[in-house]
Amino acid sequence: MPKAIKGTVFYTLPEAAQELHITIGRLKGYLDQNRLSSERIGRTEFIREQILRAYMAKRGLTLE
Incomplete structure (x- = not known):
C-alpha cells in the first residue's frame, strides 16, 4: 500500500x-x-505517485 508522507504519496519499488x-x-533498469x-x-x-502516473499516462496505462 502506498505511503503518504507530508501530503505526497510514495510507492516502494515492489509496489511500483x-x-x-x-x-x-526491470523497474531498476528503468x-x-x-x-x-x-x-x-x-x-x-520510493517513487512519487505523480512520477508514476506521468510515466503510465505516456504509455496509455492507468494507476489501479
Missing part, C-alpha cells in the same frame, strides 16, 4: 513494479536508464 506489471529488476526517478527516504527507495 506491481502497478506497472513488470519485475523489480531507474538506471532515467526513464523513471526515485528517491531514498531512510533505507527505502
